[in-house]
Amino acid sequence: MNKLHLALFCFALSILKVGNADAAILSFDDVTADAEAAIADGYAGLNWSNFWVQNPQLAQVADFDSGFYHGVVSADYSAFNADGGPASIRSNSLFDFRSAYFAAASRWGLQITASGYRNGDLLYQQQLLVNTDAAQLFNLNFAGIDTLELVASGGEDYLGAGFHFTLDNADIAAPVPLPAAVWLFGAGLAGLLGLQRRSA
Numbered sequence: 753m754n755k756l757h758l759a760l761f762c763f764a765l766s767i768l769k770v771g772n773a774d775a776a777i778l779s780f781d782d783v784t785a786d787a788e789a790a791i792a793d794g795y796a797g798l799n800w801s802n803f804w805v806q807n808p809q810l811a812q813v814a815d816f817d818s819g820f821y822h823g824v825v826s827a828d829y830s831a832f833n834a835d836g837g838p839a840s841i842r843s844n845s846l847f848d849f850r851s852a853y854f855a856a857a858s859r860w861g862l863q864i865t866a867s868g869y870r871n872g873d874l875l876y877q878q879q880l881l882v883n884t885d886a887a888q889l890f891n892l893n894f895a896g897i898d899t900l901e902l903v904a905s906g907g908e909d910y911l912g913a914g915f916h917f918t919l920d921n922a923d924i925a926a927p928v929p930l931p932a933a934v935w936l937f938g939a940g941l942a943g944l945l946g947l948q949r950r951s952a
Contacts, residue, residue, distance in 0.1 A: 775850075775925040780805045781827040787811040791831060797926055798847065802839040803919075805829045815911050819884040823855035823918025830887075831922075832857065833904065836915035841900045845926065846870065849894040852922035853887040854880055856904075858912030867901045868894035884910060887920060 778796055783789055787810035791800040806813075807828045808820040824830045833839035836857075841849070849868065856862035860883050868876035876894045894900065904915040 775848075775923065778831075778922045778924060779826045780829045780831045780920065783829065790834070796924065797843070798924070799842040800840075801842065802834050802837055803831050803841070804834045805831050817884060818911055819855035819857040819882075819887075819916075819918055822885055823853070823857070823887045823920060825853045825887050825920040830918040830920040832916050832918050833902065836904065838901060838903045840902065841924075843898055843926065846896045846898055848925040849892055849897065849900050850923040850925060851889060851891045851893070853889050853918075853920045854882045855887040855918045856882045856884045856907060857916035857918060858884060858910060858914055859907035860884060860910040862907035862915065862917060863905050864917055865901075865903045865905070866890075866892055866894070867903075868892075868897040869899040869901070870897050882917060887918065 776796055780791070783791055783795065783805045786807075788804055788806045791803040791805060793799040806820060808818070808824065809828065811820075813820045820830075820832070823832075830853075854864060862882050864880040864882060866876075866878045866880060867874060875897060876892070878890075878892055880888075880890050882888055902917070902919075904917050907915075
């Protein structure tokens with residue numbers, strides 16, 4: 753019986769490991785070596801809409817006060833919403849959007865509405881207030897969503913009229929669906945019970 757308990761404990765640990773999220777910090781430095789490029793679907797296992805990456809030095813952004821410079825947290829690139837319009841991240845499976853650094857590219861007091869959806873239902877919404885002088889870390893903790901939508905508005909025209917924002921060092925986790933973990937546990941438990949009966 754002790755062996756069975758030990759085996760069940762090991763399987764429980766494996767369930768926790770399988771159910772844990774496969775987390776990644778996305779720095780966007782591996783998207784391209786060019787000055788700018790669109791983020792293609794499939795990057796980090798996600799689908800990206802209206803997101804590009806930019807290296808402000810290679811792109812020769814003229815204003816060094818721009819958030820395109822200050823929004824780069826690590827290495828040389830950050831993501832941004834092309835044309836200042838709404839941008840989104842989607843997946844066929846659930847993911848967690850834990851945190852990220854945001855900055856306004858040109859407007860002081862830019863407001864970003866972050867919305868997290870699952871199957872079309874709004875689960876989370878948070879207003880982010882950002883400026884051009886520094887990237888700010890926001891801990892959103894949007895868990896179990898399939899769509900993240902980011903829409904910028906408001907603020908004062910400081911360096912330009914566009915509603916661009918930057919995104920860097922995004923902490924995104926893609927959880928393994930629970931039914932798969934439960935199936936694995938059930939199959940393992942059935943096998944253990946079978947072995948236990950044979951040895952009895």
